[in-house]
Amino acid sequence: MKTKLDRVIPDATVARLAVYLRVLGDMATTGSETVSSEDLAVAAGVNSAKLRKDLSYIGSNGTRGVGYEVRRLVHQIEYTLGLTHRHAVALVGVGNLGHALAGYPGFSTRGFPLCALFDVDPDLVGIHINGILVEHIDRIRDVCSQHGVTIGVIATPGASAQKVCDQLVASGVRSILNFAPVVLQVPDEVEVRKVDLAVEMQILSFHVARRHGENEGPDSAVHGAGVLNGHTAVVPR
DSSP states (O other): OBOTTOOBOOHHHHHHHHHHHHHHHHHHHTTOOEEOHHHHHHHHTSOHHHHHHHHHTTTOOOBTTTBEEHHHHHHHHHHHTTTTSOOEEEEEOOSHHHHHHHTOTHHHHTTOOEEEEEEOOTTTTTOEETTEEEEEGGGHHHHHHHHTEEEEEEOSOHHHHHHHHHHHHHTTOOEEEEOSSSOOOOOTTOEEEEOOHHHHHHHHHHHHHHHTTOOSOTTGGGTTOEEETTEEEOOOO
16 A cells, blocks of 8 residues: 555555554544554554554654644544545345344444345345345446445355456456455456455464464374374374
8 A cells, every 4th residue: 555655555554554543543532632652552452663663654753742643643544544535335145244244333333334235045135134135146236336336345155256256346346355265366456355264263273372382393293193003093292
């Protein structure tokens, strides 16, 4: 991402800016007018040096002895993240996960109103979820064009995700959040963010194992193993 000064902002910084924005929004609702880099860093779960570097990308350096003006910083981050204009969101796939996403109030409150739902299940097509009609996926191009959809969310089975993605791209959608367990092929101008909950669990498992000293090498799990009737037998240490 680039600012109006064409300074490239690293993806990791962009992700943290979104966290800072959430924290600052909470502070603003409680009436806080200023915040120090140390307090903001603690609330966001980062160190203050990293926070100051992140904010320097958007031209915000704070005031010595005062810190950052909360509302001004909120506006700067919103501008950088492209949140100063409306984004319309379409969700494809309203099974268990999709239904939960459709009911999540955080989308609209943070500037991402859900305006279209799609599925192929005849038991779902034609019903309303939170006031939004579930359309058949064959209507993706027409409905997305009608609502000016800018972000598409895919929560379909993997086998149908690419076809759905192609339909979203053909309708003019250039940003896609993908929950399907596949890697989508898209043109260069289309941005895709993949959310794989199983991968996230595996990463957490790694950290848990490392914390408990279990990651001692690929053979540690079968240390002292023997073979019994053609099967690996793990011998206690």
